[in-house]
Amino acid sequence: RAEWRVVPNGVDTARFRPEGGRADAEGVPLVVCVGRLCRQKGQDVLLGAWPEVVRRVPDARLVLVGDGPDGERLRRGAPGSVRFAGAVADAAPWYRAADVVVLPSRWEGMALAPLEAMACGRPVVVTDVDGARESLPSAARAACLVPPDDPAALARALSALLLDAPLRAELGALARAHTLAAHDLRRATDAVTDVYRELLGGPTAPVVGPYEGRKCITS
The missing domain is CATH 3.40.50.2000 (Glycogen Phosphorylase B;)
Known part of the structure; x- marks a missing residue:
């Protein structure tokens, strides 16, 4: 019955991007x-x-x-x-x-x-x-x-x-x-930060590291 928010995982879309060479040069499917x-x-x-x-x-x-x-x-x-x-x-x-x-x-x-x-x-x-x-x-x-x-x-x-x-x-x-x-990492970070701001009632928020799974915070 608690209030809850779900923040989907995010990834670094600047690091993970389409550009770059192949790790496998054989050219096969x-x-x-x-x-x-x-x-x-x-x-x-x-x-x-x-x-x-x-x-x-x-x-x-x-x-x-x-x-x-x-x-x-x-x-x-x-x-x-x-x-x-x-x-x-x-x-x-x-x-x-x-x-x-x-x-x-x-x-x-x-x-x-x-x-x-x-x-x-x-x-x-x-x-x-x-x-x-x-x-x-x-x-x-x-x-x-x-x-x-x-x-x-x-x-x-x-x-x-x-x-x-x-x-x-x-x-x-x-x-x-x-x-x-x-799923951009910045969006995920901002969303988690917003939850902390809401709970703490202030402008600052702790740094949130990577997590395998969805982030769920209850109040």
């Missing part, structure tokens, strides 16, 4: 997944979907960026068209390298990876779980939102995007515009 290698993030579902993607798009490649407790198991079952890049200090070059970014999570807050990828002007396929759904522009959901734990649906969505360059360009531009309008 490239899908990138950035996230901790664990059950929550669903990379096992992605690997289950991948053979069907390659059947439809034979030269497609997949890069998993990140590390985690499932890394060894995932590597054992991965085909040669899958690369494990490990943990990286800056994921932006990989977002820019991708034709499509994917986050097949089983559950999620509002993860930063899809927002960062969209800020880089990339279409992002995510699963229909609460935080991920909220991060997508509504006009992209038909092409980019799939059920969780559904390799067949994931394969269809990825293949369709890899085979349709004009749609990728359209969704990438939409993603960038949506991130600038709804």
